[in-house]
Amino acid sequence: MKRKKLISCILAASLLASSSLVGCGQKTGDKGGDTSAAKVDKEQYINCNLGAEPKTLDPSKGTDIYAAWILAETMEGLTRLEQEDGKDVVKAAGAEKWEHNEDGTVWKFYLRDYNWSDGKKVTAEDFIYSVKRTLDPKTGAPYANLLYVIKNGAAINEGKAPLDSLGMKALDEKTLEITLESPCPYFFQITYNKTFVPQRKDIVEKYGDKYGAEPDTMVYCGPFNIKSWTHNSEMVLEKSDKYWDKKSVKLEKVNMKIIKDESAAYNSLYSGSLDLGGVSKKEWIEKFDKTGKFNNLQGYKPGASYIFFNTKDKLFKNANVRKAFSIGVTRDDLCDVIFKGRQKPAYGWVPPTVLVNDKEFRAEADEPIKNLIKENQDPKELLSKGLKELGMDPDPSKLTVTFLQAGTDQWFRTYAEYLQEMYKKTLGITLKTEYVEWPVFQKKTDEGKFELASMSMSGDYNDPNTFFDGFISATAYVPTFWKNEEYDKLTTEAQNIMDVAKRLDNYKKAEKILLYDDAVIAPTGFPTRNTYVYKYVKNLMTPLFGTTELKYTYTDGRSK
Structure with a gap:
């Protein structure tokens, strides 16, 4: 295991948006930290939702x-x-x-x-x-x-x-x-x-x-x-x-x-118990807009939600099984129904906004999962092929798989129920769900005590390496237990060369190995944000990378 800002999949919904505000690089209020000419409230405090x-x-x-x-x-x-x-x-x-x-x-x-x-x-x-x-x-x-x-x-x-x-x-x-x-x-x-x-x-x-x-x-x-x-x-x-x-x-x-329940977080924001928060539900968006009390920050976040597979598992050690579970994800519907449009379908791994020098990686690279779908029109057929290779019954309807979820509240249950119906339709399998809290989830995945699970990731810095280094075999922090020498070579080489074209080519090849050749993970969506911040909150910095910067934040007019 290594590192990364790993978070439960609810980041892609809204609660983490209300806590981390990692996103599209906007700022409310005046520039910089100088408030000498500004009127500030006598009591200076801010209420946030850490989320977990x-x-x-x-x-x-x-x-x-x-x-x-x-x-x-x-x-x-x-x-x-x-x-x-x-x-x-x-x-x-x-x-x-x-x-x-x-x-x-x-x-x-x-x-x-x-x-x-x-x-x-x-x-x-x-x-x-x-x-x-x-x-x-x-x-x-x-x-x-x-x-x-x-x-x-x-x-x-x-x-x-x-x-x-x-x-x-x-x-x-x-x-x-x-x-x-x-x-x-x-x-x-x-x-x-x-x-x-x-x-x-x-x-x-x-x-x-x-x-x-x-x-x-x-x-x-x-x-x-x-x-x-x-x-x-x-x-x-x-x-x-x-x-x-x-x-x-x-x-x-x-x-x-630490408010985990989505409705409770919305109510806290609406009542003024929170000063800022992410909102994804249409009815709540309309409700907040009508107040006229908020600035609304929107845009992509440099992150991704994904399903990942335990490649040590007797079933998911097979690449065709993993590919079937990847193309069996109905990404467009998933992002619309579960994430309420606050995620955009992910057919690659590196999200929009991530640069190689001045080139946006996503604009320069193919989408490997679209190619995988194009070549395998029937996910169920691909799953049967993988089951045969494993010497198992090739009938998907006889297969039961357990999905590990990093939360126990209603959002996670709704998400899991959607995946159950989705995989029943696209693969014909039975999907059971195990619900645990985030610390338990981390322990179980680190120890390989799962079959498949979901998580989200937020990049640490503006370079594709922040998304690829998590799968280098010697230092992997995403617990897939997968190793690929060519992937390791491509990514470690890209870490140490200054040539932009060469780095870009290496990362394109690495992404193909990760998603198309070996299907180690199944990206599902690139999160966007729809964050409401009360207008009296000034100088709130929300960099594209890193976390929200509160050093210069202050409030002016909270009681109005």
Whole structure:
């Protein structure tokens, strides 16, 4: 297992839209963080819906987007992802400036003077310790492979090199030098990722396995600290008086509620208990529009929803079986009926808006699943072929398969019931469903205790690699247990070459292997968002990549 902002499939519905607001790169209110000329409410707070309980806030071990958002607000890494004129911009944060050599293989980051929440200085060694801890195979960090771009990062994580061989060193207390394995076209785009937040060795060692499980097991260096965490109910953040740029932070408190039920979230938004939220149901959209109280943010999110298969399973180890289950998905109807048009059918893996330099990948590449459908008009026939190859009864009507769902509320049940009817019609099988909560879902899939399941993914940075690296056999974080040497070669090569045309060609070939040749996953939809934000909320940044930025947010006119 490795890393990624993995989330339950409900992201593609609406609840995660209301919590993460990862999306189309828009911003409400005025530009930047300067509110000196603005009127602001006396009480500065905002109410959000986190959507689900984070599994852990340990920066080395967290995989879900819920933890990623919290860490973005409470930790200050080397850089922060912000927006200017609607475009994502990597801004100075813990590092006030940086430089690199001619080929981009050696970077120097010059840290500013800033402190942890307990008053101690943040140092270059805190960054080195954090990266070493994430790469240490004993940690079992799901985000480790993002750091493979650093010299000896992969070798360390695979147990082939000592920690001290890592290409990072402190030139002094405030100067961090990072040497890469080779030129990396997306390195700077990952410096705002949580893998580059500092960690305190004394705190980690003091709390051990409890680190990141409760607010008092951590120290913070970002705009906010965690004041309280009522599990499965609410997390409260408060403005940090130790933050280096506290003058730019207007919010005194951020109340992150954990509301899983869609109707409850809509009602909370409508009543004003939430200040922003994603909305997918037509009747609610009309209701919110009529109020005239909201700004409506719309557009693609850089993510994808998908069904994935356990290739170790006796049934899904067969490629033709997997292909049948992929083309048996009625994507257009699924996106319309279940996701209420808030997803667009996915016949490829990389979503719209993802670029290779200035080229949009989706505009340059074929859609592999459309080709698979074109060549296999009858999914049931393809399934029978796969069953024969396995020495099983070729009659699909005698086949029962269990679908693992990452939630227990009504949305998940409606989704599962749709898939049951869909697969009965397209494949003739019986689909049973096992409903579990998100942490249990992660554990069962990690351990291979499932046949097929569904999930969503949000990209970490604007490059196709963020979607392809999850299936590299040595570091895979999507638990399909699949290996393909050609795929590994194509994707790892693309990580280390600067030629745009070559990179694009490699990723096209990799996508074909993933979806057409081996059908390891079945993408179902590319999420869009329809997020309503009360007009009194100002300076809410929602970058295309990363998470919502609340550092500069404030409210003006809440009581009107």
